[in-house]
Amino acid sequence: MRTIVLKSPAKLNLILKVVGKRDDGFHELVTLFERINLCDEIRLKNNPTGQIRIFCSHPHVPKGSRNLVYKVAQLLQQDFGLANGVDIAIKKQIPIAAGLAGGSSNAATVLRGLNELWGLKLNRKELIHYAQIIGSDVAFFLYDRSWALGTGRGDRIRQIAIQPKFWHVLVVPCIKMHSKQIFTNLHAPTVSVRNLGLTKIIDGVNILIRHLRRNDLQKAGTHLFNDLEIPILRMRPELARLKSKLRGLRPYGTVFSGSGPAIFALTESEKQAQGFRALLKRYYHQVFVVRTL
């Protein structure tokens, strides 16, 4: 029986601005996504009994209907009236509930994979429709581009062309942080829109994009920003030490990704990132050297 094997990459947010709160309870965001080479591996195989089965050795990955990949398969089964099920094996490398969107990436990968395995012939627009039902970060992973600007809940995607590839050192403290908690802790004064209009925010992102395109790491590093940093540090004050430790290494810039606790630094080379990793490994268990994918 045919097996499809796919990579499911993580993302970083180089800028994350919270623009306001929406009527549906979600926040309105402006964010610059970067796809990185820290990947899960997903294997899909038809299951003629109609069951959706998830196999994953990681103890914290839900194996049933709470897994986003289950939701994707179930949604497609229902909408297309399919009798076929699927076995989904996930080899987890992306730390969970870290702000790296591993679950969302898995969901997008399975959406694309089942489109092929089940011959659904969904076009890009239809895939985006399903991605938006599943979660805010899913749509970004439907594209093969390394970079995108996310607006709305982060689910309205504009692809961005940036040629250079960048190296980062990425630290993931062994704390799980759920984005819901962080957004609940985001009080009005931290919302950027109080001081800046949307156009100004987009201008700020465009400045960062320009520096990245020119490979001007020094300038790019000064534009990394995350509005969620305040609620992240409010919930976990001990993470301030990690941030200052990273800063003390003098990279080009450092910022939390998404709702944390993953934090990364922009480095000048792989060698520098490896050097930082060696130092940070003394204090933190999960330290990765990653690159734009």
Ligand code: ATP
């Ligand atoms: P979020 O911003 O949604 O919290 P995240 O990037 O910080 O996302 P994820 O790794 O996506 O974190 O995991 C968030 C939660 O989603 C986990 O606690 C887990 O219970 C659940 N989850 C559902 N499906 C998956 C999946 N395929 N892989 C990992 N976690 C999943």
